[in-house]
Amino acid sequence: MTTLNAALPVGRDSLQALSKNRQEPAWLTELRLKALDLAGTLDLPKLEKTRIDRWNIDSYGEYKEINEVESLDDLPAEISGLISQDSTKSGLLIQRNSGVVYTSLSDELKQKGVILTDLETAAREHEDLVKPYLMQAVKMDEHRLAALHAALWCGGLFLYVPKNVTIEDPIQALFLSDDAEALFAPHVLIVADENSSVTYVDNYVSGTSTGAVMHNGIAEVFAKNGAAVRFASIHNFNDQATDVTYRRAVLENDARIEWIIGELNYGDAVSDTNSILRGNGSMSYAKVICVGTDDQRLNITTRATHFGKSSDSDMITRAVMRDEATAIINGITKIEHGATHCNGEQTERILMLSPKARGDANPILLIDEDEVTAGHAASVGQVNKEQVYYLMSRGLTKDEAEKLIIYGFLEPVVTLIPIKAVEEQLKDLVERKLGR
Structure with a gap:
């Protein structure tokens, strides 16, 4: 209306x-x-x-x-x-x-x-x-x-x-x-x-x-x-x-x-x-991270719309949520009719650090063409306790182990920043938001 x-x-x-x-x-x-x-x-x-x-x-x-x-x-x-x-x-x-x-x-x-x-x-x-x-x-x-x-x-x-x-x-x-x-x-x-x-x-x-x-x-x-x-x-x-x-x-x-x-x-x-x-043969690669704290409300969407033949897209989103923050993470791959031989892949993963935090991962494939390949993966979960236990058995404290796991979770994006000073800033911002 x-x-x-x-x-x-x-x-x-x-x-x-x-x-x-x-x-x-x-x-x-x-x-x-x-x-x-x-x-x-x-x-x-x-x-x-x-x-x-x-x-x-x-x-x-x-x-x-x-x-x-x-x-x-x-x-x-x-x-x-x-x-x-x-x-x-x-x-x-x-x-x-x-x-x-x-x-x-x-x-x-x-x-x-x-x-x-x-x-x-x-x-x-x-x-x-x-x-x-x-x-x-x-x-x-x-x-x-x-x-x-x-x-x-x-x-x-x-x-x-x-x-x-x-x-x-x-x-x-x-x-x-x-x-x-x-x-x-x-x-x-x-x-x-x-x-x-x-x-x-x-x-x-x-x-x-x-x-x-x-x-x-x-x-x-x-x-x-x-x-x-x-x-x-x-x-x-x-x-x-x-x-x-x-x-x-x-x-x-x-x-x-x-x-x-x-x-x-x-x-x-x-x-x-x-x-x-x-265009034909066009390519899109997207890597997104977000960290939610306090009572933040986040809506993060990544899209790829294929018109060109043999076009290729890949989307990776990593979200870490703590406190009472809420995140809606959407990945949308749309393949139009006629976009033959194209490929669309996407992954959305949310890591929860608090029982009151909320995360919703929504992988969406909209395909109007037969001769294509496409796939998606999504997960929402907490820090893996077995991984924490393993790292603690190697001499790390629980806090150090969880920190290492979280940074490993975000690493696919953080290390791709093309300016060293900005990469260091991003790492610092993540640390501050996670309170570690």
Whole structure:
């Protein structure tokens, strides 16, 4: 049933004035206004066994101008320690609340035609590369939150990798929310042209500011024929933030996407990571971990939709739940009619550390073609007592044994982070969330 006249965080006139003040092109202003009109008529996303309408999803705040920083030494402590030396040699973008405050790209990559800038600037200066893709992987009419994002997104990142260009060192982005009254809704748009290759890593972090925050984020990746994109993302918002993130990749012939996702938030979170395997021979590999604590509510979904022949997907999700946290873990493989000789595999495993924690693993195969292979596995359980006993018999304490088992459980994702500093951060965040 459609929800009419839903309360919106901004009026039409205010949004139009804001877009004009930011000197946005007419096509973008029109897109924002159309999306805002849609948002008032659309329902919230329908999530498996999750009542998102009971969450705090209205604390958007207002758009606030923010000054750029001239030196990395001027950055807040929350993010300064996350910057990789490799990214300073290739490309780095930093957003704080409503705007991007720092961007750098190496001269070598500029000469090759690589573009790294905030999405607002890209919309003005590179319309031919932005307009055909913005809100095309995730459509604004899918649900109210998608429409609101299309209307309100701010700052954001645009990365373009030209044909036949390989970027050796990772491109890094840091997104910091430390003002509860500021709008925080970055949009990430990556376009990898034919036979290009790039690794992209981002962090989403809360500061010390108190107050409810709604992060409504979208990431879109377009990989052309033969392109390879590695996309790693770690989310670490505090317990006052609600995090809703939709990631989607569209893959052409022989293109490849690798997702590496760490959901280490302390508040309620929705994470939906989706690969559209449009081209023949396209490939998608997704590895996701999440750790739930206190009374968190998590809805983590990983999807692969096969259209191309001989396309291949594999999804692995590992969740650790403690205290009274609740997680709905969904894996959805959809094989469309005509996608012959493709393969879709998925595994969801949840480890329970408390009798009051709840985990629900839902492996789903939707197959409309006969000449395919597909499989799934799912499990929900506690730390294996026999494994603990064995390790204790080798001289470890019970706490050390359980810790070793938990890290072994999460290891398939943690060790794949392509930036050493970010990998160490992820390990530290896991330790903190597990209270060990």
